[in-house]
Amino acid sequence: MGMAASQARWISLAARKTNVEYEGQQINQARTALSNQSSELWNRLYRMDVPVPPSTADFTKTKYTFNVGDSLKTITDIQSTTYTDPDDGITYNAYVTYTADVIEYKGIRITNSNPQVQYVENPPEGDPYYMVGTRKLVCLKDIDPSSDEFATYSTALDQILADWPDAPVSKEWNRVKNAAGDDKYANIYFWQDGQNETNFVTKGSAGEPDTLEYSIAFKSEALHSYYATNQFEKQTLSKYAIVEYDPTGRAKTIQLEKSSAVYTLDASTQTDDAAYADAMNQYNYYKQVYEKRVQDINAKTEQIQTEDRTLELRLKQLDTEQNALQTEMDAVHKVISKNIEGTFKTFES
Helix, strand or coil, X not given: CCHHHHHHHHHHHHHHHHHHHHHHHHHHHHHHHHXXXXXXXXXXXXXXXXXXXXXXXXXXXXXXXXXXXXXEEEXXXXXXXXXXXXXXXXXXXXXXXXXXXXXXXXXXXXXXXCCCXXXXXXXXXXXXXXXXXXXXXXXXXXCCCCCHHHXXXXXXXXXXXXXXXXXHHHHHHHHHCCCCCCCCCCCEEEEECCCCCEEEEECCCCCCCCXXXXXXXXXXXXXXXXXXEEEEEEEEEEEEEEEEECCCCCEEEEEECCCCCCEECEEEEEECHHHHHHHHHHHHHHHHHHHHHHHHHHHHHHHHHHHHHHHHHHHHHHHHHHHHHHHXXXXXXXXXXXXXXXXXXXXXX
């Protein structure tokens, strides 16, 4: 190989080696960028809060009840406090909220959507009468005012008047109950329904809604009847109290303010199943979101690792190529050195 050819070959190899080194630097920079991306993904993963399933203990509380006669009281809240009654000097250590079922005599309204009111004017026997469906009505004037039966009806009508003052039968009862005359109750009728409740209505007129005559004139209109009965209602009360606790911290007795009676508290655990179910649904949602984000991070990480492996393989190829170029350059360099040595020896001889 001549001197000029060797030099040209060496320059070509040097240029290729420079390009290989430059490409290797670019690959290393790309791998560094991929490493930074991978690190950021793992940091995002570590910063994510792992969903924790709810515990039933968080939705379980101790419920206290006590009996006052036949009435069951249920405590809904006990707040620690210190209060001294200025009247009797008793110091209370708690403020208690509780519910109780209270029996109250109430007037009830019933809607008869298909009343089928009839007036039987000429029955085979007896006086004319009204019917509501299959029920034959009785007129209040036919009941002895001095009888216990009438007293029961009177009490019921008084309660209906108190609870439903605008009802036609209430207005009629309010008008006649203190009036004079034997026929003053002639416009009030009643019947026994399927629950043995005494339903009251008034005869009224064809132009007065919610009356017998109106229902006869307008057969599609609903008729409201009224009765009175005892009903259980929940009342919520709050009072100061003296609450005694056992060594475990569970309340065992209670004494309400203005009372000397001490009641034993019955304790039971109660779990709010609806709230726990809501919390579990929320946990399942957060868990799905968390798992989806983890899957996305893993997928991106796998993609980065694939790209990195491709770059690493290319880097190894460049390394092999660079070693080959260096070997060839060394060989060309020896040829050039021999050519130079041979040339100078020729001139020396």
